[in-house]
Amino acid sequence: MINSTIHNQTISSTDSVVHRPTRQVTYIGAILAFVFIFFGLIGNVILITTILSVKKLRTNTINIFIVSLQFNDLLNIGFNQLFVGLSYANDHWVGGRLICKLVVYFSTVCMGCLLWHHCLIAIHRLIVVVYPSLLRRMSIKTYIIVSLVITRVLPIACCIPSFLTDSISYSHQALRCSIRNKLQIFINLTVLILLPNVIIIFCFLGIFFHVYHASYTSGRTNTPSVSTSHSLRREIRITKMFAVLFTLFFLGYHPYGFVRAYDKRRQLHPDIFVLLTLLYCISICASPFVYGIMNNQLRHECMRVIFNCWHCQKIDDYRKYSHSRLNSTVPTALTVIHDNGDDGRASPSMRHLTSQQIRKKSSTATIVNTAHV
Secondary structure, eight states: OHHHHHHTOOOOGGGSSOOOOOHHHHHHHHHHHHHHHHHHHHHHHHHHHHHHHOHHHHTSHHHHHHHHHHHHHHHIIIIIIHHHHHHHHHTSOOSHHHHHHHHHHHHHHHHHHHHHHHHHHHHHHHHHHHOHHHHHHSOHHHHHHHHHHHHHHHHHHHTHHHHHSOOEEEETTTTEEEEOOHHHHHHIIIIIIIHHHHHHHHHHHHHHHHHHHHHHHHHHHOOOOHHHHHHHHHHHHHHHHHHHHHHHHHHHHHHHHHHHHHOTTOOSOHHHHHHHHHHHHHHHHSHHHHHHHHOHHHHHHHHHHHHHHHHHHHHHHHHHHHHHHHHHHHHHHHHHHTOBOTTSSBOHHHHHHHHHHHHHHHHHHHHHHHHHO
């Protein structure tokens, strides 16, 4: 009843003609969405399990941010993108009005968390590469706690206008609910999108110019320090990894947001929104594979964890097989022991076996006694 209410919701005067995505596009979109959702969930679970199970990984500051990011992606993929894929598969929204609104809230919070995570990671990269003396004076534990709190509290606080007003309605173009409150849209664009993007870009530019200047200076003086050069290259590799992740998210999410903001009169074809939604889904599902490709340590540890799980499964299967074989031999042994003759005495085969055992014991005892003498 609730689904049909949303599906047959009255359209405003600006939507006199209901524009819906074509069935072929939604069908293909559903298949691709479920494929990326599956691999995204598996990749995130493996990455989180690997970091939390390996001590040298979970004590690293960057890996703590990665785990927090991947938990955010798990919620986004397992809840938001899953219902979007189901709406494409059924060609209408499934889940009811409450789930429709929750998906909007969770999408906003997850998007804000992800961007502010990248923002604070970029600030941390800038401090590590450009201002290492400041890093030695600051408390890393305090910075991590404050960063993780900000990335969660700020997006939730930005959703307050939507909580206070009924500003979420169903969109036939996107086959899901969307925000109609202009104040909420302005807050999302400025606080959750533009501000962290500007900070991230400036941080990466600062790191780039610092590395370029350091390379140019060391090349002119011809006195590079081996340890400093190795440490700098390592930090640059980590910075490149997060730069690729940010670029992937930028190219995946921002086109959808900009198109939705531009198409206020809903003149674009709805199939475009399906394509842009798939780009966003791909961008958040591909992050574990970017970590595996660009971080050798994470890749090796993930492979080791997967191999250990597979090896443990083989050991468990072998133990179960051995236990079943042992249980199957017990009735046979009991049958042999109770093999008696008709008159209650032992059968000839049992008497022969008993006499052989007695001879073996006596011969063994004789050998032992002779050796003792």
